[in-house]
Amino acid sequence: MKRVLVRRPGPHLADGLVTHIERSPVDVDLARHQWERYVAALLSEGWEIIEVEPAEDCPDAVFVEDTVVVLGDLAVISRPGADERKPETAGTEAALAGLGYRIARIEAPGTLDGGDVLKHVGPDGTTTVWVGLGGRTNAAGIEQLAAHLAPLGAEVVTVPTTRVLHLKSAVTALPDGTVVGHEPLVDDPATWPDFLPVPEEPGAHVVVLDDTTVLMSTSAPRTRELFERRGLRVVAVDISEYEKLEGCVTCLSVRLRG
Numbered sequence: 529m530k531r532v533l534v535r536r537p538g539p540h541l542a543d544g545l546v547t548h549i550e551r552s553p554v555d556v557d558l559a560r561h562q563w564e565r566y567v568a569a570l571l572s573e574g575w576e577i578i579e580v581e582p583a584e585d586c587p588d589a590v591f592v593e594d595t596v597v598v599l600g601d602l603a604v605i606s607r608p609g610a611d612e613r614k615p616e617t618a619g620t621e622a623a624l625a626g627l628g629y630r631i632a633r634i635e636a637p638g639t640l641d642g643g644d645v646l647k648h649v650g651p652d653g654t655t656t657v658w659v660g661l662g663g664r665t666n667a668a669g670i671e672q673l674a675a676h677l678a679p680l681g682a683e684v685v686t687v688p689t690t691r692v693l694h695l696k697s698a699v700t701a702l703p704d705g706t707v708v709g710h711e712p713l714v715d716d717p718a719t720w721p722d723f724l725p726v727p728e729e730p731g732a733h734v735v736v737l738d739d740t741t742v743l744m745s746t747s748a749p750r751t752r753e754l755f756e757r758r759g760l761r762v763v764a765v766d767i768s769e770y771e772k773l774e775g776c777v778t779c780l781s782v783r784l785r786g
């Protein structure tokens with residue numbers, strides 16, 4: 529079963545937070561259209577779409593990835609590092625409880641954004657969870673996440689993250705576990721022995737759709753070619769309006785498996 533959580537952009541999207549980039553005007557109508565195309569791409573790749581109830585007062589709520597970390601049957605509801613984003617978690621919790629997930633929560637003083645959490649399940653079933661320690665996620669949040677995930681056999685590794693908003697703004701993983709990133713934005717590429725540098729910043733962001741297919745942004749054409757030369761099939765979507773808000777393809781969904 530391949531299900532994916534998404535959350536529709538709200539009317540105040542253009543007021544979303546920006547931290548590491550200059551603010552530029554967001555075309556909300558175009559953003560709505562791009563979101564529909566993003567969802568259509570997931571649907572056409574065989575994913576069932578589950579919509580989290582909109583949070584209209586929260587400009588950044590469309591970046592649903594930041595509200596939860598899901599592993600197996602457990603949903604760890606995050607405690608976003610930005611106060612403006614804290615109310616976003618209630619809708620995600622309701623959706624996942626409704627789907628039968630066990631719920632755990634990151635509690636104060638911990639903060640954790642899902643965008644700081646990169647998971648990889650190896651061929652032998654071992655799960656490694658790298659967590660960015662930076663602007664939005666603190667040590668207490670990582671400690672709590674590690675405690676929630678330990679019974680599921682996951683090893684949590686802390687990764688200092690200073691150059692970008694979230695760990696997954698810097699790196700993500702291909703289906704075979706190769707970690708990809710745009711080197712100038714990665715604090716320490718040596719964290720991952722099999723690190724693959726990519727030539728464009730948005731090329732660092734992939735959503736794994738299956739063992740041979742990734743979803744990525746149209747704004748990284750040279751990285752797309754690199755991935756295709758490695759034998760991957762690429763589904764590309766234009767998310768320019770979300771990139772203006774420091775978003776990327778991963779932030780707009782949460783994949784649920786099994």
Ligand SMILES: CN(C)C(=N)NCCC[C@H](N)C(=O)O
Nearest residue numbers: 545591643694696697773779
């Ligand atoms: C991996 N990334 C980047 C994410 N999961 N989230 C992006 C959130 C962007 C939002 N404007 C903010 O500043 O919170």
